[in-house]
Amino acid sequence: MLPKTRKKALQKEIAAAEHARELVVDVLMALQAHYGHVTDEAVFEAADLLGMTPMEIEEVATFYTFIYRRPVGKYVIHVCDSVICWMESERPLLEVLCEKLGIAPGETTADGLFTLLPVCCIGYCDRAPAMLINRKAYGPLTENKIDRILTGLRQEG
């Protein structure tokens, strides 16, 4: 359950909107901030708040890259899997990261620290090859830089 104050704030925001469903992404992000990812319970809560069906919420929740319908690690790595980053990197970033983390795309490391998600262009072509970790952009990247970033985060986590 969302904390009461948070829920009230959302309800107020929704009431002020012309159409409640305009705020579906905002509500899902708020729920994700609370639960860590959009849980089944969160889908029903969102449906309840917005007067939509769980199916409609699910349609939105599974569409967007930054809404997670499954548990994710502490650090979510969105690695650019698009053409500029391919051109600029020696080896595809995704391949490098899979190797270094020992997981496949979409998986989370056993220690629960990292989730690796390929994404179609993050808009940092000027800093290609690039990736996002918890919304912070890194680039241009090399294998060494990646090693340093991951080690730093491991120590933090």
Add this chain to the structure above:
Amino acid sequence: MLKLTIDNQPVAVPAGTKVIAAAEKLGIMIPRFCYHPALGSVGACRVCAVSVLKGPRTGIQMSCMLDVEDGMVVATGDPAAVAFRRQVIEWLMANHPHDCPVCDEGGHCLLQDLTVSGGHGRRRFPGKKRTHRDQQLGPLIQHEMNRCIQCYRCVRFYREFAGYPDLGVTGIAARVYFGRFREGTLESPFAGNLIDICPTGVFTDKPSRYKGRRWDFQRSPSICIHCSLGCHTTVSARYREIVRIEARFSPTVNGHFICDRGRYGFAYANAPERPRQGRIDGETQPVSTALDAALERLTTVSRTHGPDAVACIGSARSSLETLGALKRLCERRSWRGPFLWPDAQTARAVQTAAACLAPELRLSMKELEDADFILVVGADPVNEAPMLALALRQAQRQGATIAVCDPRPVALPFAFEHLALAPPFLADAIRIFARAAAGPPQAGVRASGGDAHPPDPNMPPAVQARLAAMGATARTCRRPVIVCGTQIVNSRTVARAADTARMLKSADKPAGLFFVLPGANAFAAALLSDENGAFNTLQAGIADGHVKAVLAVESDLPAAGEGLAPALKSLDLLVVCDYLNTAAARAADILVPTRSVFEEGGIFINQTGCAQRAAPVHVGGTPVAQTGGGDHPPRTFERSIPGAEALSAVQALDRLAGTETADPPAALADLHPVLAPFASRKWPDEGQLLDLSSEAAPSADWPPEEPPAAGKTFELVVRERTFGSEALSQRADCLRPLEKAPRILVHSDDAARLGIAAGDRVALTCAGGVIEGTADVRNTVAAGVVIVDRHRELNWPAAGAGWVRIEAKQIHKIEKERER
């Protein structure tokens, strides 16, 4: 009209037409997956590419997204377009499994056809195909997501066209998934159309899974007989078994779709318990012997006690030919009947409807979609005539305002206004509506209903104000329509609905009138019977000893729930001709099996007075699966087909009448003036609209209704459900899981007064017996009304009619015995 050239052929179409539709007019089928005439264009699949040689933008264009322009020149067979389409198909096939040999869609699959005809015959893609987990979607539909080509037809039909929320599309890119939020039975009673509309095998027919390919089947055009709308169907049979029913396109009745009751209700025709041999006094006999014995015994009764001692019962599920033969038999032998109605109230309501349906007022279901204001009175579309709900939704999508006056908790797949009014208020409700719709009195225009009787003082003023507001809205509308049911209303309400429609019409608008009748051939039954043709009347005759023998032809009337109606137990002789193993058939002294609509075909007149013919599908007989007991069928050599002894009801009745009807349709012409067209052999595909006379019903002169005494009397209403009520489809096992638990419903205020809570056991003592069931309390039920579901678990026939008045003291709560 715009003129363009497609493949060197000129065609003229109205502006706004898409090129793909214009080509169809020329008989050119441009390949398509996502485009569907009923759903429109989305441009999702890219397979309808054509080359535009002359037009605003030349080159490859998607013909479903392209509006026609004057002077446009289009080539569908241009090499560039052909190559484009071949590549589109190849990439759609990249993820499609090569499982055609085990896929039920194989043989009538659009993807298969276009893959082959598009020239993509060899797989070049070496990669892994994406896979999905399938969902369990209930007893009717098999889900197989791996076959999906993302055309979006399913959600567009389910959500946009039909208006149900529980099927959706999740994910993005290669993860796009069509299904439910959670596994479970699809909620829509139109879900079966997903099977027809899916261009590949994602949604296939579950009950007929692995039963054959389309070319294995005997297929015939047929008419659905599970309600009065008469939707067009295509029936497939194999090994003497009806396997599958699909929607057949009809431009005026059902469009491209049918409901699940019509699609899956056919199991009665295959049932192992179906009577296939004659029976005399409990002993199996050849059909012909049973028929001779029936004639002999009926004649004996007729001679001993007079012809009045023999009564003939039929029902609205029989074909017009059968009803005609029954009427001729009654006339020839001077026997009583035919009794075709459960009660006099229903008989009068339907007869009034048939008499009031003037040709200038009636409209088809397609025309109903064009209405911009619809008042539904005493009808529950999803339950009584499901496809009507779909037509109403199309009107609503185009901006129509829809209001429903009905005591039942009506649920429809769109936004509408529900006025929960008890049946006695419905006629007055129409009058208040009509007066507002007529506006201030004008010279020469007669206000409908007159002011002879003031509105019922018991009707809440707020409701009256709403009705007046609706009338005012209808007055400003281009095409207002009145939809009126006949199951729970009296003939006064029906006549007033017709009057109001006529009044709206005379105000220079294409207004219309649309009835919903009880039974596939209720219209025909109304033409061939009078108001004495009700079973109640007959019961009185049996009780006072005048009627000694009853001949029941394809009728459920003698049955009361699971047993025989009590009155019939005192009969000397009960002869039953039927293709169902009804309670009456089990109790019959003589049983004569008849053929079903799939074996005999027949004419059914729908509620718009359109006579439509169902063609026979197969010769019938016991299904091979049953004669072989699951093993190889017996290796005996006979000329006859096992279990195919049954005669058509017409043949059986002719034998009893001692006549022979060479041409049953032609013989109908003498029975009623409107049936005259049957004398000729011509039969239009779309059915024959009968030339109805517009007998104006003198509704203004009806005496005022006996007002209900609030709190002392209740209106008992029998509610039909989509599944589990109708006589034929309730025998389908696959529909059983979709039946809602039968309930006795009351309004929460009444429940409080009666001391009833949801879940309590309640007994209603009626004239015909006790109705016992579980109570449910709803606010959407009209106050002063008790609703009983028409379901075999409830003794609903005890009510005696679709609507009767009972006293509060007839409602009892059964004290719960603690089950421990």
